[in-house]
Every structure is written in structure tokens, then in C-alpha cells.
Amino acid sequence: MMDKNKIRVRFAPSxxxxxxxxxxxxxxxxxxxAKKNNGVFVLRIEDTDRxxxxxxxxxxxxxxxxxxxxxxxEGPVRGGPYGPYIQSERLSIxxxxxxxxxxxQKAYYCFCTQERINNLRIxxxxxxxxxxxxxxxxxxSWTEIQNNLKNKIPYVxxxxxxxxxxxxxxxxxxxxxxxDTNLLDDxxxxxxxxxxxxHLANVVDDHLMNITHVIRGEEWLxxxxxxxxxxxxxxxxxxxxxxxxxxxxxxxxxxxKRQGDVAVxxxxxxxxLKEALINFxxxxxxxxxxxxxxxxxxxxxRKFSLEAVNKSGAIxxxxxxxxxxxxxLRKKSDTEVLKxxxxxxxxxxxxxxxxxDEYLLGVIEAMRPRVTFVKDFIDKSPYFFKFPISYDxxxxxxxxxxxxxxxxxVLIQELKKLENPQKIDYENVxxxxxxxxxxxxxxxxxxxxxxxxxxxRLSLTGVGGGPGLYDIMYLLGxxxxxxxxxxxxKNIGKD
Numbered sequence: 001m002m003d004k005n006k007i008r009v010r011f012a013p014s015x016x017x018x019x020x021x022x023x024x025x026x027x028x029x030x031x032x033x034a035k036k037n038n039g040v041f042v043l044r045i046e047d048t049d050r051x052x053x054x055x056x057x058x059x060x061x062x063x064x065x066x067x068x069x070x071x072x073x074e075g076p077v078r079g080g081p082y083g084p085y086i087q088s089e090r091l092s093i094x095x096x097x098x099x100x101x102x103x104x105q106k107a108y109y110c111f112c113t114q115e116r117i118n119n120l121r122i123x124x125x126x127x128x129x130x131x132x133x134x135x136x137x138x139x140x141s142w143t144e145i146q147n148n149l150k151n152k153i154p155y156v157x158x159x160x161x162x163x164x165x166x167x168x169x170x171x172x173x174x175x176x177x178x179x180d181t182n183l184l185d186d187x188x189x190x191x192x193x194x195x196x197x198x199h200l201a202n203v204v205d206d207h208l209m210n211i212t213h214v215i216r217g218e219e220w221l222x223x224x225x226x227x228x229x230x231x232x233x234x235x236x237x238x239x240x241x242x243x244x245x246x247x248x249x250x251x252x253x254x255x256x257k258r259q260g261d262v263a264v265x266x267x268x269x270x271x272x273l274k275e276a277l278i279n280f281x282x283x284x285x286x287x288x289x290x291x292x293x294x295x296x297x298x299x300x301x302r303k304f305s306l307e308a309v310n311k312s313g314a315i316x317x318x319x320x321x322x323x324x325x326x327x328x329l330r331k332k333s334d335t336e337v338l339k340x341x342x343x344x345x346x347x348x349x350x351x352x353x354x355x356x357d358e359y360l361l362g363v364i365e366a367m368r369p370r371v372t373f374v375k376d377f378i379d380k381s382p383y384f385f386k387f388p389i390s391y392d393x394x395x396x397x398x399x400x401x402x403x404x405x406x407x408x409x410v411l412i413q414e415l416k417k418l419e420n421p422q423k424i425d426y427e428n429v430x431x432x433x434x435x436x437x438x439x440x441x442x443x444x445x446x447x448x449x450x451x452x453x454x455x456x457r458l459s460l461t462g463v464g465g466g467p468g469l470y471d472i473m474y475l476l477g478x479x480x481x482x483x484x485x486x487x488x489x490k491n492i493g494k495d
Contacts, residue, residue: 007039
């Protein structure tokens with residue numbers, strides 16, 4: 001027996017490709033609302049538009065939701081008391097319910113050809129009229145209908161919408177929104193292929209699955225009066241509707257593929273942490289009423305409320321996402337980051353190399369303040385994993401002076417004297433080398449040490465910036481440090 005007071009929400013995507021960021025936000029808000037209220041989060045696959053169906057999209061969707069940590073309570077694979085949860089497996093249910101509307105004359109068969117529909121639209125446009133079906137088939141006799149069905153003439157089933165009526169949608173976020181039925185078409189409920197339209201299947205499933213709150217994107221608001229009329233035609237109780245604000249680009253245009261990545265998988269591939277992406281998406285239309293912006297999923301469950309969702313469009317700010325990615329990565333333990341770094345190394349050109357935990361943890365410590373993504377440990381400091389064979393030309397021009405090779409030869413000799421050096425030993429040996437060179441050149445030790453620091457960094461890394469030089473020298477070790485400096489002496493400035 002279902003608890004009538006129990007909140008039940010659903011995320012009902014179509015398997016048409018990858019999961020859009022807007023879809024993730026819808027799923028997240030439904031998930032948060034359900035968990036906050038001890039309710040049920042249902043996943044339903046709306047695959048009745050077979051022309052847009054993409055093979056593998058359902059599996060990808062399930063994988064993406066799992067990666068994000070949004071575990072559904074009922075749905076495909078997991079099951080539940082109101083299945084099946086894939087609409088193409090529920091066709092008999094839709095036909096049965098449409099038949100009840102036909103019997104009550106709330107719906108009717110339409111045998112009009114596509115050619116007639118197109119011509120009707122053209123004529124209406126010429127007269128600047130609302131383009132919609134003219135109810136031509138509503139007046140067919142019972143005998144005409146039976147003969148057409150018997151002769152297998154293609155048909156659709158349409159909802160019979162009364163004219164000159166007002167439909168009031170009481171939206172949880174937007175308040176009362178009024179629609180005029182004179183502007184609504186007699187929507188198709190069953191298509192010629194026998195499949196239900198989105199509108200019919202959506203309403204039937206929400207009712208039969210006891211969905212109490214329909215939380216979805218603003219783009220579905222114009223369809224809502226059609227859904228309200230369907231609920232009334234079936235004589236069913238309405239759920240609570242809540243339409244989330246549009247997601248916008250910084251120029252306030254609708255978020256679209258033309259202006260950047262919109263699929264969750266794109267951001268996952270780029271290395272964004274799931275915690276950062278969920279945190280960011282939660283703030284696209286909702287805020288806790290404080291200055292706080294850093295949240296984990298459990299925090300969001302405790303703090304989320306539909307009352308705090310905004311009406312106005314939410315700007316997709318990639319800089320904020322990057323900041324959140326940096327902050328979430330910064331708060332992860334070295335052990336967690338080490339595990340993720342090893343996973344990335346296994347997929348990289350360095351997959352055959354063997355790195356000790358101690359070495360990689362040293363890289364992590366040195367680079368943490370400089371990375372936004374785990375892959376940055378490799379991308380921003382490849383010199384920790386491979387020998388630099390090229391050097392930044394601007395840095396060479398600025399830092400590699402004529403006398404540098406001779407100074408580095410002296411440094412190499414001092415480095416060779418070290419035994420099991422620690423980080424402080426590398427700093428001391430540079431200082432000592434500068435003092436030796438100062439006594440014979442007349443230049444100050446400070447000036448020489450500064451030249452050496454830049455020249456050694458360039459030799460070891462190929463670039464002019466990065467973590468502390470002594471961290472780099474200590475991680476690479478004495479032998480590798482000497483080998484790279486010797487290579488640089490032979491090759492820098494030779495081309």
C-alpha cells in the first residue's frame with residue numbers, strides 16, 4: 001500500500017545521446033528534493049520517439065548518473081513496484097488509457113494525411129492565424145471511423161481541447177501561469193506508428209507511478225497546459241509542477257553546443273571531479289541564502305529546498321566551475337589523489353613506467369597549488385615523467401647567458417660530491433657553487449645564485465616556471481639532475 005504522503009519524484013530523460021548539463025541539474029534537484037524529504041527518486045526512460053533513439057544512450061545515462069553519485073530508488077535494472085520503467089515496454093498501458101479517452105469522447109481518431117496538415121498550416125500562415133489542427137476528423141460518424149479502421153487507413157489519436165477556456169498552471173517556482181486554449185492545438189496522443197507522444201506517456205506514467213512533484217526544465221512549461229488538460233480528461237489528481245530556470249551562456253543566450261561543451265561526459269573527459277561538477281550544477285538556479293558556495297552532495301541534501309530555486313535564468317560560469325574543481329581537488333587527501341593520478345598514468349604514454357608511491361606523492365605535494373585537474377599533474381609538469389628534449393625559446397633567450405655552461409660545469413662537480421642528498425642539500429650546493437664562482441669572477445654570490453637557479457630549472461624542466469626548484473631536484477634525484485644538466489649544456493643554444 002502506497003503512503004499517500006510520501007514524496008515521489010522522477011527524472012525522465014530521452015535516450016537521444018549524452019546527458020546534457022541541464023539534464024544533470026534536473027536529475028540533481030529531483031534527487032536532492034527526494035532525499036531531503038525522505039521521498040523516492042524514480043528514473044524513467046522516455047524512449048517513445050524512436051526517430052531520435054540512440055543505441056547505447058541508456059547504458060551511458062546509467063553510467064553517468066552512477067559516476068555523479070545520483071543513485072535512483074526505482075528504475076531500469078533496479079526495478080520497483082511501478083515498472084516497467086522504460087516507456088517502450090509500456091505500450092499496452094498507453095493504448096488502454098487512450099481507449100478510455102476515446103470512449104468518453106475526450107479524444108478522437110484523426111485520419112488526415114500529412115499533405116492535408118501541411119496545406120492547412122500554409123493557409124493559416126497566409127491569413128496570420130494560429131497554426132493548429134481544425135478538428136476536421138472530430139465530426140466523422142461512427143460508421144466512417146469504423147470503415148477507416150477496417151481499411152487500415154493510417155491515423156493518429158488527438159485530444160479534444162475545448163475552445164475559449166483558460167488553463168491555470170500553479171507552478172511551485174513561478175506561481176500562477178495562465179494559458180488560453182484557443183492557442184493550443186488538439187495534441188496528438190498516439191502517433192501513426194502506434195507509439196504514444198511524449199505528452200500522453202508522460203502524464204500516464206506520472207499518474208500510474210504516483211509522482212507527486214514534477215520538477216523539470218523551463219522549456220517544458222509551454223507543454224504543461226496540455227498535460228493539465230490530459231489530467232482533467234482522465235479525471236486524475238494533478239501533481240505539483242515546478243519548472244527550473246533556463247541555463248544561459250554568459251551572453252544570456254540559451255546554453256547550447258555551439259558555444260561550448262554541454263554534455264556531462266565532456267566535463268568528465270576533461271578531468272573535472274564529480275564533486276565539483278555536482279557542486280557547480282547545484283548552484284545553477286539555487287543558492288542556500290548565504291555566501292557559502294562549496295558543498296559536497298550530503299551538504300546539498302541537507303540544505304536544498306525548492307523554495308530557494310530562482311525564476312530567472314542561471315548563467316553558466318566556467319570560471320566558477322574551474323574554481324570549484326581546484327577547491328575540491330585541494331581538499332582531497334594525498335591518498336585519494338594518488339589513486340586518481342595512477343589511473344590517469346595507466347592511460348597515458350607513461351603506462352609502462354614504474355613510479356613509487358613516494359615519488360608520486362612528492363609530485364602531488366609539489367604541484368598541488370598549481371593544478372585544477374588531476375591530469376594537470378602530468379600536463380603541467382611532464383618533466384616529472386619524461387626527459388625534456390626541448391626548451392622554451394623565450395626562457396632560453398632571457399636566462400641562458402654565454403657563461404652559464406661554465407657555471408653549470410662547476411655545479412655538476414659539486415653535485416657529484418653529494419651522498420644521499422635531501423632537499424636542503426640541493427639548496428646548499430647551489431649556494432656553495434655561487435660562492436666558488438663569485439670568488440673567481442668578481443660577481444656577487446647572490447647574482448650568480450639567481451642565474452644558476454634559472455639555468456638549472458630550464459635544464460631540468462625545459463620551462464621557466466613551476467614548483468620550487470629544490471623540490472624538483474630532490475624528486476628527480478642526483479643522477480637524473482646531473483644527466484639533465486649535462487644534456488642541456490650540450491644542446492641549449494646549439495640550434
